[in-house]
Amino acid sequence: MAQVRLFAGAAEAAGAAELRVDVATVGALRAHLGGVARLGTVLDRCALLVDGRRASDDAEPVPASATVDVLPPFAGG
Known part of the structure; x- marks a missing residue:
């Protein structure tokens, strides 16, 4: 299962900073x-x-061993 790391507003919206998912593609x-x-x-x-x-x-594959980062837009620099 791929590890999904959520940051900032995405983590807040999901109610979690990390999830495990079993999907085959980016669309899924x-x-x-x-x-x-x-x-x-x-x-x-x-x-x-x-x-x-x-x-x-x-259509891009998401390997079971992948780490996926979900990054909302952020300000600063």
Whole structure:
């Protein structure tokens, strides 16, 4: 199962900082995460990184050993 780490507003919306998911693709991951608590309300504004690389193609595979970061937009620098 892939480890999903949620940050800032995404963690707050999900009610958790980490989840474990069993999905095959980025599209399936988005669908699954969209049903977690209120995460669906911010997910479309978040960047998904699979093993440190930005994932934008819903057909991209998500290996069972992957670490996925869900990063909402943030200010500062």
